[in-house]
Amino acid sequence: MTTSQLQTEQHQVSDDTAISIQNVTISYGSYEAVKNVYCDVPRGKVTAFIGPSGCGKSTVLRSLNRMNDLIEGCSLKGRVLFDGVDLYGASVDPVEVRRRIGMVFQQPNPFPKSIYENIAFGARINGFTGDMDELVERSLRQAAVWDECKDKLNESGYSLSGGQQQRLCIARTIAIQPEVILMDEPCSALDPISTLKIEETMHELKKSFTIVIVTHNMQQAVRVSDMTAFYNAEAVEGGSGKVGYLVEFNETEKIFNSPQQQATQDYVSGRFG
């Protein structure tokens, strides 16, 4: 006990783990959305969260960069360790967390500014002092949207198509040089061609970033991810709704070909969900 008190905020986790989710329970008010999740997100890989609607996979994802703070009445029990530091520690500034763990949302949400400013905004408020033109070009190239918008950097971000907007949002997130990128169903509002482009982008990105993606699309999980976590929801006695929990977390190949749990087998073979 005395030794653990000495290492106040620092907790021991493997070097290969970027984010360690330890016994996390997230509730909205008194209603528990997801319960007792243990999961170690590996560094430099793509981790997919799959599962039926309402199983809490997006809730868990949002807890990884404290986006749930914005939802009134949302509370978290347990620990989320980012390189050994508890993200929910008393002295942690959520703004610092979000600078290191960026997020791409379900709906493309560019700022009502020019394409250039969309990228430069995040970098500038994070104190970037280098060559902004170079950073904008590099980010847009990494997000595979440079060719489409290199000639109209001063036009509004809204002038792009939905798929281009989403890649602009990815570029915006890359520009702040986070260590982890969270993606909440980034392709659900897009057509198959745009989806394919974003998936190709992700293969490029995982060379430099750790990626966690929530997806409804199992084929997408197979295509892009190295690790897959399957969440499910079950009704609890006396409760009003369902409570989500983590069923199985393993290499993507094992989850889809030789799952350990019957529920996973049923879900990935399309028997429910």
Added chain:
Amino acid sequence: MTSLYSDRSSQGIPDLSYKPSLARNVGSRILTVIAGIFSAVAVLPLILVLGYVIVKGGSKISLALFTELPPPPGLDGGGIANAIVGTIVVTVVAALIAIPVGVGGGIFLAEYSSSGWFAQFIRFGTNVLSGVPSIIAGVFIYGTIVTSRVLFGNAYSALAGGMALSILMLPTVIKTTDEGLKLVSDDLRRAALGVGASRFVTIVRITLPTAFTPIATGVVLAIARAAGETAPLIFTALFSPFWSDLLSTDGIFAPIATLSVLIYNFAIMPYEFHNELAWSASFVLVVMILGLNLFSRWLARFAAK
């Protein structure tokens, strides 16, 4: 088996023609006529007031009106230039007070308060304040600022008048800021926070610029409303037949002429020329307020693009 709608011809073609004598069609026509009459009655005062002011006041517009001081009672010749300047000065003072306070309050309500009792209380208070008669705002400033001479020993002053008007502007500015910020999509806030912006940066750089137009529209409407007020100015800014000395600070600490108070004073004077000046002032005031309203509509149109 008989159908409820049995009015079909022998070939089975349904009869869908309009029948004017049906009770529902008669009722519909009567109600349309009544509604038309009432809307005409509602528009009538608007047209009459504007028309009367334009006919009576517009005919006496001259260059002297905008360049000269009003004449002493009984004499002819002169204008209302000092009152035009005064109205602008008092309204600018009011805007300088009400815009920062009101926009700040609106930002607090929309962005920082979590609908707790304090925010509820402010929203309720704002609604009450917007219904308070304008003379109450005047009495309040008269009691607290004018009679106590807290403004460096000055009693009636342009500054006190501006303060009274700012009280009237506040509820509108707070409410439009609050509503305008609520219209900004949460996606945008999340996007900014997601790239590591603090709450302050998010509001200043993303949310406020996005909501600029509705806020600006509300502010312009509030200014237009305040510019036409008389009651709060009668015993705060008072009146002055002279130019106010705006080049030194004495100007805003001294009583000042305003269009609305000039109308109030001159319209009841037993001198023909002063009555005519009051009409001209009414015309100028109406045109100024009309201009502000058109400007706010232009701003709103600007936003839609």
